[in-house]
Structure formats: C-alpha cells, structure tokens
Amino acid sequence: MSAGDTAWVLTAAALVLFMTPGLAFFYGGLSRQKSVLNMMMMSFGAMGVISVIYVLWGYSMSFSSGHTGGSDIAGIFDNPFSLFGLSQLLETQEVGDETLYVLGGFGTVPAIVWAGFQLTFAVITVALISGAVAERMKFGTWLVFGALWATFVYFPLAHMVWGGGLLSGGENSIASWLFGYDAEAESANVAPIDFAGGTVVHINAGMAALVLAILLGKRAGFGKIVYRPHNIPFVMLGAAILWFGWFGFNVGSEGAADMLAGAVWVNTTAATAAAMLGWLLVERIRDGHATSVGAASGIVAGLVAITPACGSLSPIGSLILGVIAGALSALAIGLKYKFGYDDSLDVVGVHLVAGLWGTIGIGFLALDTGLFYGGGFEQLVVQVVIALVAVIFTGILTAIIAFIVKPLGWRVSREDEETGIDETEHAETAYELA
Numbered sequence: 001m002s003a004g005d006t007a008w009v010l011t012a013a014a015l016v017l018f019m020t021p022g023l024a025f026f027y028g029g030l031s032r033q034k035s036v037l038n039m040m041m042m043s044f045g046a047m048g049v050i051s052v053i054y055v056l057w058g059y060s061m062s063f064s065s066g067h068t069g070g071s072d073i074a075g076i077f078d079n080p081f082s083l084f085g086l087s088q089l090l091e092t093q094e095v096g097d098e099t100l101y102v103l104g105g106f107g108t109v110p111a112i113v114w115a116g117f118q119l120t121f122a123v124i125t126v127a128l129i130s131g132a133v134a135e136r137m138k139f140g141t142w143l144v145f146g147a148l149w150a151t152f153v154y155f156p157l158a159h160m161v162w163g164g165g166l167l168s169g170g171e172n173s174i175a176s177w178l179f180g181y182d183a184e185a186e187s188a189n190v191a192p193i194d195f196a197g198g199t200v201v202h203i204n205a206g207m208a209a210l211v212l213a214i215l216l217g218k219r220a221g222f223g224k225i226v227y228r229p230h231n232i233p234f235v236m237l238g239a240a241i242l243w244f245g246w247f248g249f250n251v252g253s254e255g256a257a258d259m260l261a262g263a264v265w266v267n268t269t270a271a272t273a274a275a276m277l278g279w280l281l282v283e284r285i286r287d288g289h290a291t292s293v294g295a296a297s298g299i300v301a302g303l304v305a306i307t308p309a310c311g312s313l314s315p316i317g318s319l320i321l322g323v324i325a326g327a328l329s330a331l332a333i334g335l336k337y338k339f340g341y342d343d344s345l346d347v348v349g350v351h352l353v354a355g356l357w358g359t360i361g362i363g364f365l366a367l368d369t370g371l372f373y374g375g376g377f378e379q380l381v382v383q384v385v386i387a388l389v390a391v392i393f394t395g396i397l398t399a400i401i402a403f404i405v406k407p408l409g410w411r412v413s414r415e416d417e418e419t420g421i422d423e424t425e426h427a428e429t430a431y432e433l434a
Contacts, residue, residue, distance in 0.1 A: 001101070001105060001108055001109065001110055002108035002109070002256070004257050005107065005108045005109050005255065005256045005257055006108070006109050006110060006113055008252070008256070008257045008261075009109045009113050009114065009117050009252055009255060010113055010116070010117075011248065011252075012117060012247075012248035012249075012251065012252025012253075013113070013116050013117040013119075013120050013248065013252065014248070015244070015245045015246075015247060015248025015249070015252070016117070016120035016121065016124065016245055016248045016249050016252065017047075017120045017123070017245075018241060018244070018245045018248075019120075019124050019241065019242055019245035019246065019248075019249065020043050020044075020046065020047050020120075020123055020124045020127050021043065021044070021241070022237075022238050022239075022240075022241025022242045022244075022245055023043050023124060023127050023128065023238060023242060024039070024040040024042075024043035024044060024127075024238070025040070025234045025235075025237050025238035025241065026234070026235055026237075026238025026239055026241075026242060026296070026300070027039045027040070027042075027043065027130065027131050027134070027238070027345055028040040028231070028234055028238070029229055029230070029231040029232060029233070029234025029235035029236075029237070029238060030131075030134075030229045030235055030293070030345045031134055031135065031229070031230060031344075031345070032135065032227060032228075032230050032420075033230040033231075033430060033431065034419075034420025034421070034422055034423070034429075035134060035135040035420060035421045035422055036230060036231070036234075036422065036430045037422040037426055037428050037429070037430050038134075038135070038139065038421040038422050038425055038426060039130070039131075039134055039135075041139060041426065042127065042130035042137075042139070042142055043127040043130060045139065045142065045143050045146070046123055046124075046126040046127040046130070046146050047123050047127070048143075049126075049143050049146050049147050049150075050119075050122050050123045050126050050146060050147070050150050051119060051123060053147055053150060053151065054115075054118075054119040054122050054123075054150075055085065055086055055115075055119070056084060056085060057080035057081070057084055057151070057155075058119070058122055058150065058151075058154075058155050059083060059086060059115045059118060059119070060078060060079065060080050060081065060082050060083035060084055060086075061077045061078050061079075061080045061151070061155035061156065061159060062077075062078065062118065062155050062156075062158040062159045062162070062163050063078065063083075063115075063118070063158075063159065063162070063163045064078040064079055064082035064083045065078045065079075065082075065163065065164065066163060066164060067082075067083065067088075067089075067103040067104060067111060068082050068083070068103070070082060072159060072163070072164070072165060074166075075160065075165040075166040075170075075172050075173065076156050076159065076160060076165060076166065077155060077156040077159050077160075077165075078159055078163060080155075086112065086115055088102075088103060089101075089103055089110075089111040089112040089115060090112060091103065106255050107255045107256060108255075108256060109255055109256075114255070117252060118158070120248075121158075121197060121200070121201060121249075122150055122154055122155070122158070124201070125150075125154055125197075125200070125201045125204060125205050126146045126149065126150055126154065126205075128201070128202075128205035128206075128209070128347060128351055129146075129149070129205050129208050129209045129212060129347065130142065131209065131343075131344060131345030131346070131347040132209035132210070132212055132213040132342075132343045132344055132345070132347040132348065133209075133212055133213065133216055133344065134219075134344035134345055135219055135344065135417060135421055136216065136217075136219055136411055136412055136417055136421070137216060137410055137411060137412070138408075138409060138410055138411065138412055138425065139425045139426070140408070141405055141408045141409065141410040144405050144408060145212075145401060145402070145405045145410075148401045148404065148405065149208060149397075149398065149401055152397055152401060153204065153208065153393075153394055153397045153398060153401070154200070154204065156393075157199065157200050157204055157390060157393065157394070158200050161192070161194050161199055161200050161386070162194075162200065166389070167192055167194075167199065167386045167389060167390070168191070168192065169187040169188040169191025169192060170187075170188070171183075171186075173188055173192075174382075174385060174386070174389065175188035175190055175191055175192050175382050175385075175386075176188040176189075178190070178381065178382065178385070179378055179382070189378075190369070190378040190379055190381075190382050191382070192382050192383065192386045193308060193309070193311075193312050193362045193366060193379070193383065194308045194359065194386070195250070195253055195264070195307070195308055195309065195310050195311040195312065196249055196250045196253040196307045196308065196310060196311075197249070197253075197307050197308065198304075198305075198307050198308025198309070198355050198358045198359040199308065199355070199359055199386055199387060199390040200390075201307065201355075202304045202307060202308075202351045202352070202354065202355030202358070203351075203352060203355040203356060203359065203387060203390045203391060203394070204390060204394050205347065205351050205352075206347055206348050206350075206351035206352025206353070206355055206356075207352055207390070207391050207394040207395050207398065208394055208398040209343060209347035209348055209351070209352070210341065210343065210347075210348045210352060210395075211394075211395055211398040211399050211402065212398060212402060213336075213341050213342055213343045213344070213348070214341045215399065215402045215403075215406075216402075216410065216411060217342070217411065218340075218341075218342035219342055219344065219417065220414055220417050220418060222342045223337070223340075227344075229293060232292050232293060235292070235293055235296045236292060236295075236296055238296070239295075239296035239297075239299045239300060242299070242300060242303065243272060243299055243303065246268060246272075246303045246307075247265060247268060249303075249307065250264050250265075250267075250268045250306070250307060250310045251264045251265050251268070253311075254311065260311060263311070263315075264310045264311050266315050266318075267306060267309075267310045267311075267313055267314075267315060267317075267318040268303070268306050268310050268318075270315050270318040270319050270322065271302045271303075271305060271306035271309075271310075271318040271319065271321050271322030271325070272299055272302035272303050272306065272322060273302070273322070274302060274318075274319045274320075274321075274322030274323040274326065275298050275299065275301045275302025275303075275305065275322040275323060275325045275326030275329075275354075276295050276298035276299050276302060276326060277298070277323065277326065278298065278302075278322065278323035278324065278325065278326025278327040278330070279294050279295070279297060279298025279301060279326035279327065279329065279330040280294055280295060280298060280326075281326075281327065282326070282327050282330035282331060283330060286330075294330065297329070297330075297333075297346065297350060298326040298329070298330065300350055300351075300354075301325045301326050301328075301329035301330075301350050301353075301354040302322040302325055302326055302354075304325070304350060304351055304354035304355050304358060305321055305322060305324075305325030305354040305355070305357055305358035305361065306318055306321060306322060306325075306358060307355075307358060308355075308358050308359045308362060309321055309358050309359075309361060309362045309365065309366070312362055312365075312366040312367060312369075312370075313362075313365050313366060313367065314367055317365040317366075317367070317370075320365060321357075321358065321361050321365055324357060324361070325354045325357050325358065325361075328353055328354065328357055329346075329349055329350045329353050329354050332348075332349040332350075332353040333346045333349035333350070334349075335348070335349060336348070336349070356387055356391075359383055359386070359387045360380070360383050360384055360387055362379065362383050363377075363379045363380025363381070363382070363383040363384065364380065366379055412424060412425065
C-alpha cells in the first residue's frame, strides 16, 4: 500500500461526494422558486439512501469477486452477501514486520478506501436522474425508486464495466467474444474504455432519466408556459462545484498520484473549457446571445463527455471531444419539445447525449487504438457495442422498476403541483418574503 496514493484517493472521494451538493445547487437554481427545496432534497436524499445500501450490499454486488476469488452471476453482478457490510475489508494479517490486508486492495490503495470512493459514484449517479422529474415526483417514492434502481441497475452495470463482467475486457466479456482474449495480458485484444463512468454513470443516468420522464408524464404547463431558472447564481455555483469535484471523479479513478493522473487532470480541464465555448457558440448563432445558463450547462456537458475518455486522449483530442460535446448537447436539449417528453432540467440532452458521444468518441480519438490515430475500426466497434448494451439494459430495467413503484403513488396531484411541491411535500418554502 502507498500512503501517497491512499491519501489522494481519500481526497478524491471527498471531492466526488461534494459534487452531489453541487448538483443540488445546479438543479435547484434551474428549478422554479416553489420547487427548489424539493429539487435539492432529491440530491440529499440520494446521499442518504444510496450511501447506506452501498455499504450493505452495493460494493459487494459490484466488486466482491475480485477480492474473494468467487465467480459472478452470468457476468452481470456479484454476490450481494459476499462482502455485506464491508467488515471483511478491514481484516488484516501480520506477516513478519508487515501488516497485510487479507483481501488486498485496488492497486496500492486499501480496498476499504476504494469502496468509499466508489460509494460516491453511486450516490451522484442516482441524484443525476432527479433533474428529469423535477416538480412532480413524490419524495418518498423517489427514495424507494433510487434504492431499487441502484440495486438492480447501477450496481450490476458497475460490475459489468469495472468489475470484470460482460462490458469489461475480461475473458468472458463481449469484447473478448468479438475480438478475442489475450491470456498473457489477461485482457481482451480490444478492451472497452470507460475510465471514470461514461457508461456506468452518464449513459446510465441519462437513459433512466428519459424512461422516467416519459412514464411519469409532463408537468402541468409543459409546452404552454416558459419555465425559467429562479436563481442563475445558484446554477453557476453548482457548475463551479461540479467542475471542482470532477477532478476527484476523473483523476481519482486512476487510483494513484502519477503521470497519468496529471494527464487526466489536463484532459478534463481542456475538454470542459472547449465544451463551454462550443455550447456558447451554438447559442450565439442560434439565439443571438451567449447565456450564463448555457455556460454552466456547457461545462457539465464537457465534464460528462471527457469522463470515459480522460485517460486515453491527448490534450488536443480532449479539446476536440469537448467542443463537439458542448455543441451536440446545446442542440439536443431542444429534442424534448420535438418528441414531447418533459426532461425538466435536460438530463437527457446533457448526460445521455454527451455520455454517448464521450464513450463513442474514444473510438475515433483514443491514442494508439482510435480510428484517427491509425487504430482501425475495432475500438470504435467495441465502444458502440458497450454503449448500446448499456442503453438497452438501463432502459428495460428502469421501466420495470418504474412500474413496480407506481402503485406507491409516484406523482403529486395537479393541485399540489400548482401550489408548489416544496410546500406540499416538505412544508417549507425557500424564501420567506412576507
């Protein structure tokens, strides 16, 4: 174990956890005044529920076979009871003058530290979905949905991508079936690339948001009234916190304080800055104005897109990936009006679209294996396949979970929606103006 690497991953975990309150400010500022507290509470509620179940069975479902040497279930998830409660990760054994961790760790970082880091990813992934159901989903039902969705969608997908399952580069993965497996290297000849969560976090959350927005239905005034952010400084503050925390998200995923971690930091910054400019350029051409909300949204789009690719691109490649992500997301947020689904705060337009582009863009821009770097079509094919599998897997299971929780009463009444979900669900108002 390395004290320096461990200290960095603990710091990164704190940064990622800070992203969820940042998301609360981002979403809260975009909401109307009468629903800002509920919107922020959906993020804080996710912090409570998902943290608890991640300690109990989430990490075990995602990563336990890598520690225990057991086999997973059809390459989809691990045994939820193998590391239930995580106490096993604390077991040590004295060998001479050294204290060794019985179940090892992640590289040079103790397993319990890596578990804490991964917990924060699960929390923010669930919180991201909430932006699609703003102002109309009951808070209690949201918490139940979040727990079920994390258990049956997030934890399995995390295992499939990062835990040696179907979407990894393991021997029994889709990539190995497509292009063969190198036993000496212990990896598929063309392994999928998802450095920090393009499929696991952003495609996953974006697709769940699309399904939930369609099944939950539109807000009462959708298409008839203009929904304006009630507090744009909140939006800018939230974007700033997200950008700051994202260095833990991406750089921390290296699991070490080394040169690649430095490259990831630079790539994350380059793509995010370029995406903001790409979004603002589209706004300026299309609408005649470059807006503050557009700048904040472009920042998030760039962060989303570079997440899977940050360890595989050059800084120039990151700039290209980012500017395209910003432009694509700026154009994509209008799709909800064309197709009639009420994605309240543009989770689909930003996270699903930028997440898909970031994952697939690796096939073009990855150093050595990308199409533009002489790598052929193989990496592109693998990236497209894992993105499609993630979309289908998440879409189907999210719909099933939605129908399971619907009998609980998942939508507030029309009268409560017009009154304001802050008052009806939480008996509070954000601003006392009387």
